[in-house]
Amino acid sequence: MAAWIRAHCPDIWLSISATTRPPRPGEVDGLHYRFLTEDEFTERVAAGDFLEWAGRARYGTLRSPVEKALRKGHSVLLEIDLQGARQVRETMPEALFVFLAPPSWEELERRLVGRGTETAEERATRLATARVELAAAQEFDRVIVNDDVQRAAEELVSLTGSPAQTRR
Ligand SMILES: Nc1ncnc2c1ncn2[C@@H]1O[C@H](COP(=O)(O)OP(=O)(O)OP(=O)(O)O)[C@@H](O)[C@H]1O
Numbered sequence: 413m414a415a416w417i418r419a420h421c422p423d424i425w426l427s428i429s430a431t432t433r434p435p436r437p438g439e440v441d442g443l444h445y446r447f448l449t450e451d452e453f454t455e456r457v458a459a460g461d462f463l464e465w466a467g468r469a470r471y472g473t474l475r476s477p478v479e480k481a482l483r484k485g486h487s488v489l490l491e492i493d494l495q496g497a498r499q500v501r502e503t504m505p506e507a508l509f510v511f512l513a514p515p516s517w518e519e520l521e522r523r524l525v526g527r528g529t530e531t532a533e534e535r536a537t538r539l540a541t542a543r544v545e546l547a548a549a550q551e552f553d554r555v556i557v558n559d560d561v562q563r564a565a566e567e568l569v570s571l572t573g574s575p576a577q578t579r580r
Pocket residue numbers: 413523524526527538542558559560561
């Protein structure tokens with residue numbers, strides 16, 4: 413979804429999260445994530461650099477680039493988990509919160525297994541988290557079912573008022 417939006421929506425500023433998880437094959441530092449060491453992440457938490465952060469395999473949104481993009485008038489998109497969304501709601505209640513839901517539980521499992529980047533234990537952890545997050549979908553302003561990436565991305569982008577520049 414992020415890749416589709418990056419390719420088709422120049423008016424949307426997509427936040428690049430920081431994380432301590434290792435890069436997957438093909439993931440590029442500074443494009444997909446800013447890959448930080450545990451110490452670097454901890455220092456930035458202590459410095460108050462994060463707008464929000466969450467997790468054991470830690471993920472976070474750095475405050476300063478988001479605030480800069482907002483000042484420039486961009487639509488800013490954060491792809492974050494439930495824990496992060498709850499923090500952003502505290503500090504930016506005017507933001508629009510959109511829950512991306514899988515078409516079904518079986519399809520979610522199929523996609524995760526198909527990606528093949530997690531161990532069985534990591535997959536189980538992600539699925540347990542997904543179960544908790546799905547149960548909280550009603551906290552969000554909108555729910556979009558991620559059935560087809562392009563369709564779901566277009567629905568998401570339409571909420572920002574920015575045009576998607578697609579070639580069909
Ligand atoms: N609409 C879709 N159709 C088919 N495959 C999809 C679709 N959306 C995502 N996928 C695939 O499903 C897998 C999981 O994608 P997703 O972006 O949900 O991962 P994630 O951000 O790691 O999610 P989570 O942290 O909840 O596990 C990836 O391999 C992705 O390419």
